[in-house]
Amino acid sequence: MSSIPANNWALHSYPTDGSRTYPPDTMLRLNQVCEITGKKKSSLYKAIADGEFPEPKKIGKRAVAWSANVVFQWVAERPSAR
Secondary structure, eight states, X not given: OOSSOOOGGGOEEETTEEEEEEOTTOEEOHHHHHHHHTXXXXXXXXXXXXXXXXOOEEOSSXXXXXXXXXXXXXXXHSGGGO
């Protein structure tokens, strides 16, 4: 768990991994997004190209990340999540 203080109501946790929680303003890297969404890297980037998944934000010259809010919202909107 992160040392960043946050209210419990604001934390996101992924159901299959109860040991990890993410404050809503956390930036998730590719491997974390793949783990949370269940998609492989190639499938994730295809979904981005098709407009089915949010684009990442640049966080450096050669680094990108996604907002935890955006990723968890996408997961929650999937039909299988209901």
